Amino acid sequence: MSDAPALDRAIAALRAGRTVRVGGLTILSVETGTQAILDLIDPKGNAPLLLSGPRAMALGLGNAHDAAGETAPVEVRHCDWLDREAARALADPSRDFDRGPIGPLNAIPVERPDCAKAALTLARLAGLLPALWLVEDEPVVAIETSAVAEAAYAKSATIVARAKLPIDDLPPSQMVAFRDPASGEEHVALVVGAFGGQPPLVRLHSECLTGDVFGSLKCDCGPQLKEALHIIGASGGGILLYLRQEGRGIGLANKLRAYALQDRGLDTVDANRRLGFADDERGYGMAAAMLRALGIDAVRVLTNNPAKVAGLEREGIRVVERVAHHMPTNPHNADYIATKKKRSGHLD
Numbered sequence: 001m002s003d004a005p006a007l008d009r010a011i012a013a014l015r016a017g018r019t020v021r022v023g024g025l026t027i028l029s030v031e032t033g034t035q036a037i038l039d040l041i042d043p044k045g046n047a048p049l050l051l052s053g054p055r056a057m058a059l060g061l062g063n064a065h066d067a068a069g070e071t072a073p074v075e076v077r078h079c080d081w082l083d084r085e086a087a088r089a090l091a092d093p094s095r096d097f098d099r100g101p102i103g104p105l106n107a108i109p110v111e112r113p114d115c116a117k118a119a120l121t122l123a124r125l126a127g128l129l130p131a132l133w134l135v136e137d138e139p140v141v142a143i144e145t146s147a148v149a150e151a152a153y154a155k156s157a158t159i160v161a162r163a164k165l166p167i168d169d170l171p172p173s174q175m176v177a178f179r180d181p182a183s184g185e186e187h188v189a190l191v192v193g194a195f196g197g198q199p200p201l202v203r204l205h206s207e208c209l210t211g212d213v214f215g216s217l218k219c220d221c222g223p224q225l226k227e228a229l230h231i232i233g234a235s236g237g238g239i240l241l242y243l244r245q246e247g248r249g250i251g252l253a254n255k256l257r258a259y260a261l262q263d264r265g266l267d268t269v270d271a272n273r274r275l276g277f278a279d280d281e282r283g284y285g286m287a288a289a290m291l292r293a294l295g296i297d298a299v300r301v302l303t304n305n306p307a308k309v310a311g312l313e314r315e316g317i318r319v320v321e322r323v324a325h326h327m328p329t330n331p332h333n334a335d336y337i338a339t340k341k342k343r344s345g346h347l348d
């Protein structure tokens, strides 16, 4: 049974630079843990560092694979040249370009991979870099690994509120707010016009503050959102799920870190990996749960991303058709769109 308040408290503590116990590990974020708190809980400076598999790979630490061949977290043991500043540089890829290599490093496979993965997931849910000190301290908050794992990919949705929302050029619409009781996460759906009998046309849109609100040209999200609503409206009706999965699930600040790495020449996939994240950290359990809560079990999906189709089907929603959703490119996003096709399996 999950525990949403415990998760909220754990996220808040990690963000505030406090210690959190996840299963058998006590962690402190490298990003938010201050010198003062480290001096207090680790006076000799011996605490090892926990890095995610992708970050360990990016640093050239060879043992970041588990038996299944997936990247696995590693523990970097303290050594003379790994002081706190050096550890912060290991955690933060923005420093990769203006320092020489640190090492040799003594990186070992983690003893408790489940706890380590849950701890790193908690960092991601907190919008922080996936790099943690492993400390011995009386933690401020404790949370079970299963509660983190459950919350990471929300799967249940309760309708919280529903109201009419008049929108320019659209048939009468309603906005519906959902909450996942396990994580406390909130997402919304715009139910446009009327659809009866047939599986409705549905767009799963992942939040993109830069594109949706500010009209960034780096991606295609803003125009896609507008066009999706236009297509749904013109067809009589359908649903747009607005999923709060900013930055493919790594959060706004980490997405901006990925953008900064792209300013240095990395593509969108390598930027995510260099930060220590998977290429795409999204799940579609919540989207499926939102559709089910609306009484829908079959859909036509407006997308170029096969992972969305597979994600919905895995969660028990029948996808009767994929409708392509291409937008014209601009000079700023052409490489990004090409990378999604070349490296992330996006369809033409």
Ligand SMILES: Nc1nc2c(ncn2[C@@H]2O[C@H](COP(=O)(O)OP(=O)(O)OP(=O)(O)O)[C@@H](O)[C@H]2O)c(=O)[nH]1
Binding pocket: 204, 205, 206, 207, 208, 209, 219, 221, 224, 245, 246, 247, 248, 249, 250, 255, 258, 259, 268, 272, 302, 303, 304, 305, 308, 325, 340, 346
């Ligand atoms: N991490 C990261 N996220 C990005 C980047 N550019 C855009 N995003 C995020 O990527 C997501 C785009 O999602 P969607 O519009 O659902 O697009 P998609 O997965 O490409 O699939 P379709 O548009 O349905 O074909 C949003 O959450 C954006 O914030 C980037 O360079 N790095």
Ligand SMILES: [Zn+2]
Binding pocket: 208, 210, 211, 212, 219, 220, 221, 222
């Ligand atoms: Zn975008």
